[in-house]
Amino acid sequence: AGGILxxxxxxxxxxxxxxxxxxxxTGIALMMTLIPALFHLxxxxxxxxxxxxxxxxxxxxLALAQKQA
Incomplete structure (x- = not known):
């Protein structure tokens, strides 16, 4: 992540x-807003x-309970 930044x-x-x-x-604003929004989407x-x-x-x-029994 640091390298990309x-x-x-x-x-x-x-x-x-x-x-x-x-x-x-503008680039800093994009890195703080639009780029993370695209990744979240x-x-x-x-x-x-x-x-x-x-x-x-x-x-x-049910499957977990059966494994434990």
């Missing part, structure tokens, strides 16, 4: 100890495939 900062033209350009400020779509409803949860509990 460094790559993105350099890609957007970030320079330490100077006033940041509009491009680097992707994870949410992947998790939609792995729903655990009440019936499935009871089946899991």
């Amino acid at each position: 460094g790559f993105l900062l350099s890609h957007f033209g970030y320079q330490a100890d100077v006033e940041q350009s509009a491009r680097s400020l 992707a994870v949410g779509l992947l998790m939609k495939k792995y729903l655990i409803n009440n019936e499935y949860y009871r089946d899991i509990q």
